[in-house]
Amino acid sequence: MCTELNNKDEKQLRKLAFEEKKVIDQEINTLYKKLFQILVPKHKHDECDVILELVSGRTTGGDICQMFTKEIFEMYQNYADHKSWTFEILNYVPTDMGGLHHAAACISGDSVYRYLKFEGGTHRVQRIPEIGLSSRMQRIHTGTASVVVLPQSEKVEVKVNPKDLRIDTFRAKGAGGQHVNKTDSAVRIVHLPTGVTVECQQERSQQLNKEKALQTLSAKLYQQIIERDRSQMQNTRKLQLETRSQSERIRTYNFIQDRVTDHRISYQVRNIKEFLLGEEALDELISRLLESAEMEALIKHVENFKSFEEGG
Template identity: 40%
Template sequence: MFDKLDDLILRYEEVMNLLSEPDVANDTNRFRNLMKEQANLAPIVDAYKEYKACKETVDDSLAMLEEESDEEMRDMLKEELSTARKRIEELETQLKILLLPKDPNDDKNVIVEIRAGAGGEEAALFAAEMYRLYVHYVESRGWKVELLEADETGIGGMKSVNFMVKGEGAYSVLKYESGVHRVQRVPETESQGRIQTSTCSVAVMPEAEEVDVQIDEKDIRIDVMRASGNGGQCVNTTDSAVRLTHYPTGIVIYSQTEKSQLQNKAKAFALLRAKLYDLEMQKKQDAEAEERRSQIGTGDRSEKIRTYNFPQGRVTDHRINLTLYKLDKIMNGDIQEIIDACIAADQAKKLAKMNEEA
């Protein structure tokens, strides 16, 4: 580990030197890539420098203890020694986490798909509430939401909704939301006060660039049509809606949220690329079943990951056995505590696996 850390410090210094060169500053792409590398290396370098400083403190304190006879000074040195040793243990764990293999998709924007599951209209209402939950969460982080496609019901529900989240590291955070979300509550349409269980599925897919997914034009049928539903006069009176059919997979994408046919076509292709890329990721994960089982947030899409119980005001994440009694805040987008706990559990599993292999 320490050989690798020494190499990373050398690389960090090399990157910093390159960033100060005029030729690099004039090359926009190279400059951006080096800035990104510098940002990724900085936390590792800072932690390692602090680790080495603490090791020096331990050595100095031990040397001074051998020579010091004054009891007050010895007590002070022992306290300094104890603090440094404790910090060394913390930094060793932190460095191991920082050196864990990084998901290559972590820095990407994401496309999120929410689909109403079991529960009829109540499931569609829950899907719409989950969409609002994520919009509030994303906005609280200073990220941007862009609606791609929505199939709404007449009373405020959503059979399905697709949206893009643009923000640095969006996939590294939101990937833990993939799975089946379950709600338990008394529907407004229920006259006898019986609790109903409904579900919706959430799929979080990294945005795929054209270089990530090659789409053959022969495999695509593009249909244009007049938009339907709640769109306003401009949307409903022009052939602006676009439907893509991908023959090899049977995936059909329908986009009508924009007034321009070109914009709807661009959104439809972005969603199709993400879905095709996601299919490839799922195939790869199926081939590495053991690796997938050792992680949180990259598991089976049919797995029930969370329950939102309204009568008891609680939310339970079943993957990490976490229960929080702040349902109202969570439904308003306050999910950071859950995500942080998922990340910590994921890191702990990966560290345990790494220690087994060591």
């Protein structure tokens, strides 16, 4: 016995069907991601904590780079909070104008390196300085900030011979050029065989600053070990620029057009202020970078498997 549906019943059924389709699509997407993670070869450092370093670049004028470096550093600090990670500042050298020369932080938590490994590289900023000039006199200034992401592994111990170190001490400086204290508590360590230099001035204790500087030095030396083996992990780190080669920009923050562009995946985000909050917008971009890298790694994995079968 057939029962004809009236318009009201048909609309309700159609609504239920659309809602059910939405739920099924979400379940399919979740299963797709789980299958993807199972198939894609995992990076052996994905679960590691990281040392994050930022260095201000050069600009066509003003303090664009220093202010931008500070904004980027605070963005990652907020992102760590968003991901419930621990963010410990190891070094922070501000400028007299309120910007940031360079800084370093240790970020620890769940899969930190997995999420931050593609943030290493040159970040470019384009903006008009807020200096009170008339619109006719204002010009677009371009600057950069270099970001370095170093994985920390508890499984690998980097042995450093004390004879290979030159340790210097100096007075720590805070914002505005004021001394944090009157003693030479800040520490700079140079690894003589490699020329790697680190420094720390966050603590009032010289010993604590030395310990944190050694921690950063170990991470940098460990990164060199990784770079020697980079051919083995080339596919899973394709989007990550080499630590010592920061010549190519990975992302542009265009304040004039209120747009962030990641050049590796041609992905754009509107609303720079929201992006710099280091929350959902940044997390979405990082997720897309991960998906792109994992897809390339999966394709390469399948190609290698086919080559193995054909060769066998």
